[in-house]
Amino acid sequence: MKWKKIGRILIIDKNLEDAYIGKLGNLLKEHNVDTIAKITGINGKMRKPSVQVLAGSKSTETIHKENGCLFKLDISKVMWSKGNTTERMRIANLVRDGEVIVDMFAGIGYFSIPIAFHSNPQKVYSIEINPESYFYLNKNIYLNKINHRSNKNWGHDVIKPILGDSALITPNISADRILMGYVKTTHNFLAPAVNSINSGGIIHYHETVPEKLMDTRPIKRIKKAAEDREVEILGNKIIKRYSPGVVHCVVDARIL
Ligand code: SAM
Numbered sequence: 001m002k003w004k005k006i007g008r009i010l011i012i013d014k015n016l017e018d019a020y021i022g023k024l025g026n027l028l029k030e031h032n033v034d035t036i037a038k039i040t041g042i043n044g045k046m047r048k049p050s051v052q053v054l055a056g057s058k059s060t061e062t063i064h065k066e067n068g069c070l071f072k073l074d075i076s077k078v079m080w081s082k083g084n085t086t087e088r089m090r091i092a093n094l095v096r097d098g099e100v101i102v103d104m105f106a107g108i109g110y111f112s113i114p115i116a117f118h119s120n121p122q123k124v125y126s127i128e129i130n131p132e133s134y135f136y137l138n139k140n141i142y143l144n145k146i147n148h149r150s151n152k153n154w155g156h157d158v159i160k161p162i163l164g165d166s167a168l169i170t171p172n173i174s175a176d177r178i179l180m181g182y183v184k185t186t187h188n189f190l191a192p193a194v195n196s197i198n199s200g201g202i203i204h205y206h207e208t209v210p211e212k213l214m215d216t217r218p219i220k221r222i223k224k225a226a227e228d229r230e231v232e233i234l235g236n237k238i239i240k241r242y243s244p245g246v247v248h249c250v251v252d253a254r255i256l
Contacts, residue, residue, distance in 0.1 A: 007062030008034045024055035046130040051076040070143045077132040083240035095119035102175040104166035105182040108136040116146045124159045127166040134163045171195040183208040190225035205251045208242045230256040
């Protein structure tokens, strides 16, 4: 991929900068963007990007539109994964009327916003540990008029943003569906998810895994966390290639 467009910012592949030196002014016009930047890394458990602005406005804040929803974000403070676009909409379409949902790694509302926008859950608890992501989560709830709209159906705000650690907060909620949209150490959060999920509820468990272990390791981990509860695997699919030989997959598991 040479570049991706996030709102009015063009993110250029970090290895391609030299090829485009001297042509960045043209790229600004061609792509109708205000800023060209490159992301040199995504760091730590909060997935904070390292960003270098190459041309145009120095502002790294923008509004991105995806699946009909608006996402305000600062690309130097919070990440945006283009590869998860289809998954975000798939989950929104699975939600049935009246569900109680926990989004354990809510970020700026990557999943919570499309769910509340396109479906009709009774409540989405959107837990986020990074105050900067939490700031944009609140902005995006407002920007998409989520709670204003949903008040009519349920008499209360549908998305409840919570700043804190989902490992501690999730077990206090009884959920019909839990989103575990996080990678690398997601398995450490399976026990609190199992504690929270109602009988018959569904967990969407993400894992970065060597492709050859994709059909075994994530499922073993879910079953281990479920202890004596029965687990029905509804699906297991690749969201994207993560690194050579490693995939980012999502397992849909019903816990009885
Ligand atoms: N699934 C998303 C998507 O579709 O693009 C990406 C997820 S994302 C960037 C992961 C988020 O989880 C980050 O915002 C990070 O701060 C948050 N996070 C990490 N550990 C957490 C924890 N223990 N509790 C709550 N949020 C956490």
